[in-house]
Amino acid sequence: xxxxxxxxxxxxxxxxxxxxxxxxxxxxxxxxxxxxxxxxxxxxxxxxxxxxxxxxxxxxxxxxxxxxxxxxxxxxxxxxxxxxxxxxxxxxxxxxxxxxxxxxxxxxxxxxxxxxxxxxxxxxxxxxxxxxxxxxxxxxxxxxxxxxxxxxxxxxxxxxxxxxxxxxxxxxxxxxxxxxxxxxxxxxxxxxxxxxxxxxxxxxxxxxxxxxxxxxxxxxxxxxxxxxxxx
Amino acid sequence: xxxxxxxxxxxxxxxxxxxxxxxxxxxxxxxxxxxxxxxxxxxxxxxxxxxxxxxxxxxxxxxxxxxxxxxxxxxxxxxxxxxxxxxxxxxxxxxxxxxxxxxxxxxxxxxxxxxxxxxxxxxxxxxxxxxxxxxxxxxxxxxxxxxxxxxxxxxxxxxxxxxxxxxxxxxxxxxxxxxxxxxxxxxxxxxxxxxxxxxxxxxxxxxxxxxxxxxxxxxxxxxxxxxxxxxxxxxxxxxxxxxxxxxxxxxxxxxxxxxxxxxxxxxxxxxxxxxxxxxxxxxxxxxxxxxxxxxxxxxxxxxxxxxxxxxxxxxxxxxxxxxxxxxxxxxxxxxxxxxxxxxxxxxxxxxxxxxxxxxxxxxxxxxxxxxxxxxxxxxxxxxxxxxxxxxxxxxxxxxxxxxxxxxxxxxxxxxxxxxxxxxxxxxxxxxxxxxxxxxxxxxxxxxxxxxxxxxxxxxxxxxxxxxxxxxxxxxxxxxxxxxxxxxxxxxxxxxxxxxxxxxxxxxxxxxxxxxxxxxxxxxxxxxxxxxxxxxxxxxxxxxxxxxxxxxxxxxxxxxxxxxxxxxxxxxxxxxxxxxxxxxxxxxxxxxxxxxxxxxxxxxxxxxxxxxxxxxxxxxxxxxxxxxxxxx
Numbered sequence: 001x002x003x004x005x006x007x008x009x010x011x012x013x014x015x016x017x018x019x020x021x022x023x024x025x026x027x028x029x030x031x032x033x034x035x036x037x038x039x040x041x042x043x044x045x046x047x048x049x050x051x052x053x054x055x056x057x058x059x060x061x062x063x064x065x066x067x068x069x070x071x072x073x074x075x076x077x078x079x080x081x082x083x084x085x086x087x088x089x090x091x092x093x094x095x096x097x098x099x100x101x102x103x104x105x106x107x108x109x110x111x112x113x114x115x116x117x118x119x120x121x122x123x124x125x126x127x128x129x130x131x132x133x134x135x136x137x138x139x140x141x142x143x144x145x146x147x148x149x150x151x152x153x154x155x156x157x158x159x160x161x162x163x164x165x166x167x168x169x170x171x172x173x174x175x176x177x178x179x180x181x182x183x184x185x186x187x188x189x190x191x192x193x194x195x196x197x198x199x200x201x202x203x204x205x206x207x208x209x210x211x212x213x214x215x216x217x218x219x220x221x222x223x224x225x226x227x228x229x230x231x
Numbered sequence: 232x233x234x235x236x237x238x239x240x241x242x243x244x245x246x247x248x249x250x251x252x253x254x255x256x257x258x259x260x261x262x263x264x265x266x267x268x269x270x271x272x273x274x275x276x277x278x279x280x281x282x283x284x285x286x287x288x289x290x291x292x293x294x295x296x297x298x299x300x301x302x303x304x305x306x307x308x309x310x311x312x313x314x315x316x317x318x319x320x321x322x323x324x325x326x327x328x329x330x331x332x333x334x335x336x337x338x339x340x341x342x343x344x345x346x347x348x349x350x351x352x353x354x355x356x357x358x359x360x361x362x363x364x365x366x367x368x369x370x371x372x373x374x375x376x377x378x379x380x381x382x383x384x385x386x387x388x389x390x391x392x393x394x395x396x397x398x399x400x401x402x403x404x405x406x407x408x409x410x411x412x413x414x415x416x417x418x419x420x421x422x423x424x425x426x427x428x429x430x431x432x433x434x435x436x437x438x439x440x441x442x443x444x445x446x447x448x449x450x451x452x453x454x455x456x457x458x459x460x461x462x463x464x465x466x467x468x469x470x471x472x473x474x475x476x477x478x479x480x481x482x483x484x485x486x487x488x489x490x491x492x493x494x495x496x497x498x499x500x501x502x503x504x505x506x507x508x509x510x511x512x513x514x515x516x517x518x519x520x521x522x523x524x525x526x527x528x529x530x531x532x533x534x535x536x537x538x539x540x541x542x543x544x545x546x547x548x549x550x551x552x553x554x555x556x557x558x559x560x561x562x563x564x565x566x567x568x569x570x571x572x573x574x575x576x577x578x579x580x581x582x583x584x585x586x587x588x589x590x591x592x593x594x595x596x597x598x599x600x601x602x603x604x605x606x607x608x609x610x611x612x613x614x615x616x617x618x619x620x621x622x623x624x625x626x627x628x629x630x631x632x633x634x635x636x637x638x639x640x641x642x643x644x645x646x647x648x649x650x651x652x653x654x655x656x657x658x659x660x661x662x663x664x665x666x667x668x669x670x671x672x673x674x675x676x677x678x679x680x681x682x683x684x685x686x687x688x689x690x691x692x693x694x695x696x697x698x699x700x701x702x703x704x705x706x707x708x709x710x711x712x713x714x715x716x717x718x719x720x721x722x723x724x725x726x727x728x729x730x731x732x733x734x735x736x737x738x739x740x741x742x743x744x745x746x747x748x749x750x751x752x753x754x755x756x757x758x759x760x761x762x763x764x765x766x767x768x769x770x771x772x773x774x775x776x777x778x779x780x781x782x783x784x785x786x787x788x789x790x791x792x793x794x795x796x797x798x799x800x801x802x803x804x805x806x807x808x809x810x811x812x813x814x815x816x817x818x819x820x821x822x823x824x825x826x827x828x829x830x831x832x833x834x835x836x837x838x839x840x841x842x843x844x845x846x847x848x849x850x851x852x853x854x855x856x857x858x859x860x861x862x
């Protein structure tokens with residue numbers, strides 16, 4: 001089913017991905033496509049660990065269309081038995097799997113110019129960028145939003161506290177089904193995103209992407225490094 | 232490969248109608264295509280005047296209010312699993328109401344394409360959608376008449392649906408001329424006018440009277456209206472239900488019924504209800520079925536009507552119409568079928584009946600609580616005859632009864648295995664013999680005789696001479712009055728089946744036999760309520776009161792201090808009867824034995840709740856009749 005992704009077509013395909021990357025920063029967010037996603041990985045070290053699966057849902061306005069969800073499982077060369085406890089994906093589990101290359105390219109084709117949303121988005125982007133690097137492609141260019149950081153925008157005062165997905169789901173009364181499957185977590189992040197946006201909209205009816213993106217200086221406040229994971 | 236989100240949506244949808252009627256894989260394919268929508272509190276999902284979108288909605292989390300055209304009045308509140316916006320989607324123009332979230336909500340949007348697939352995939356789901364939503368469910372006028380038609384709530388069964396009628400009937404005085412009256416009717420655009428005196432209804436004139444009595448030249452238009460009015464009028468109290476209205480219109484063969492303050496023609500006129508009003512209320516009109524019965528010439532034709540009644544019954548239950556109302560309608564149809572079977576049998580006889588007789592329905596049919604096709608239980612009483620004529624007379628009626636029971640059997644009311652039928656010489660007796668027999672049962676109450684009383688005392692005259700039945704009834708009450716101890720035996724019988732919950736609040740199930748581990752809802756839950764009602768009503772010497780619900784209603788009038796208990800008995804009885812009937816329809820049997828493992832949690836709970844009053848009423852019987860010493 002993925003015959004059309006061959007090495008030869010990479011450049012053309014990659015152009016398809018990069019071409020529409022021009023989200024209007026000043027536009028209100030109602031018609032912008034967001035993709036909430038999550039990766040399950042062999043570990044938290046982006047240099048060493050690999051992606052086991054990617055799940056994603058696309059959001060426009062207040063709607064997640066279930067018919068357009070994204071869920072893939074990747075074949076593993078690298079495998080870390082420890083993390084199986086968390087996400088339950090075995091090295092040769094029973095899900096239909098594909099190569100990392102094919103999966104990453106499918107993902108790129110799925111997200112197109114969408115604004116990416118994830119909980120701890122930097123980690124997920126970093127590990128995908130590493131995978132892109134392995135097949136000699138540049139990093140993702142999409143705008144990105146972190147649900148943890150977005151949540152802090154709803155709070156009255158700044159805080160350096162770190163908020164986990166479980167904690168936020170509880171705070172927002174979201175049923176935590178399928179936690180630790182990539183699609184399940186992507187869905188939770190998506191619902192969380194919609195809830196946070198609706199709170200932010202109360203104070204700003206014409207919310208734009210710029211309003212949602214955190215200031216550059218705060219990027220590092222999350223204490224994340226690409227090679228060593230969370231500090 | 233199944234995706235986890237679709238799986239979750241599938242897990243949710245499968246609990247709610249109409250999705251629970253769909254095949255597993257098909258429902259999964261629907262789940263894969265729903266839209267998940269998030270709304271904040273007070274979020275507007277659709278508004279009046281807005282073109283109808285491409286979806287209907289089901290509430291996943293939260294609550295959605297449906298508001299009327301001014302966005303002021305809350306018409307319906309949709310909680311988890313409730314569907315809204317379906318009517319609009321079927322209608323396809325603009326929304327007529329508002330849907331606004333009452334709490335923060337997640338709703339699933341299901342597109343019209345999927346809806347079409349659903350309706351094509353399952354006839355059952357299609358029917359559910361049509362009956363539940365294709366009507367103007369949210370039209371304010373319907374809500375105002377307090378019709379709990381489509382609200383899935385046990386409480387809505389408490390009230391028989393009250394009829395919607397004109398509260399402002401067109402009237403004229405006794406001085407009015409025919410011409411003046413006709414002009415009033417024309418001006419008000421109505422088909423009938425009530426002639427009143429001091430606000431009391433004296434007579435009624437309808438279009439038909441003008442057609443048959445005036446246009447034909449029999450009366451001149453200048454003559455007084457009283458010349459052509461039908462008088463006295465048939466009246467009923469304001470609190471009429473649709474079923475009662477229907478039954479009265481049919482019984483009296485009239486098209487209009489006057490409603491007065493106290494139900495008699497001697498009080499103030501407060502409304503008028505016409506056959507047309509009822510047809511409007513009910514698309515599916517049982518009076519049409521009864522007319523068909525009256526025209527039927529063969530048992531096959533009667534069977535056909537009965538089958539139609541059966542499908543009407545399923546529809547009523549699905550729509551959650553009050554069970555008491557449903558029972559009344561079905562009983563009326565069953566009675567008219569029996570009546571027709573007797574008429575047809577009489578035509579087959581060589582001679583008319585030698586003396587007056589009455590045909591009695593017994594047991595649940597006599598109590599008018601029979602909704603499903605069951606065995607027939609009936610008896611016949613004929614006038615006393617001289618000794619010389621007795622054998623010939625009895626032979627005539629046994630012959631007649633044989634023909635009637637055979638026809639009923641063909642219709643689907645199977646022969647009673649215990650032979651409790653009028654065709655049995657034991658139950659085809661003269662009124663004198665019946666009186667002696669009843670007196671014998673009452674004065675020598677063995678177990679077997681008490682058991683017979685519980686069947687034979689719940690009789691209802693279906694056909695024939697009322698005086699004979701009145702005589703029988705009077706004799707029963709006289710015998711009981713002089714042998715009060717009989718009531719104690721009847722009391723013992725009423726409490727012999729313990730309440731269906733054992734000490735550990737688990738269900739008691741049948742210990743052995745064919746129905747091992749099944750719950751006998753009839754014997755263990757329904758009959759204790761029926762038996763207690765019969766006993767108490769007999770102890771109050773109340774006549775013409777054979778229906779269990781009616782008996783408890785009469786009881787709480789007689790004993791206001793026990794009103795709560797009797798009301799809870801009514802509610803429990805309605806729940807159980809409804810449950811048994813649904814069960815019977817589902818399994819194509821009597822619905823008597825319930826497989827507990829097949830019950831949903833909600834149904835178990837509902838059953839258990841309705842068992843409570845059984846225990847309470849049995850305690851009342853035990854104390855009141857001093858039964859603890861007798862046990």
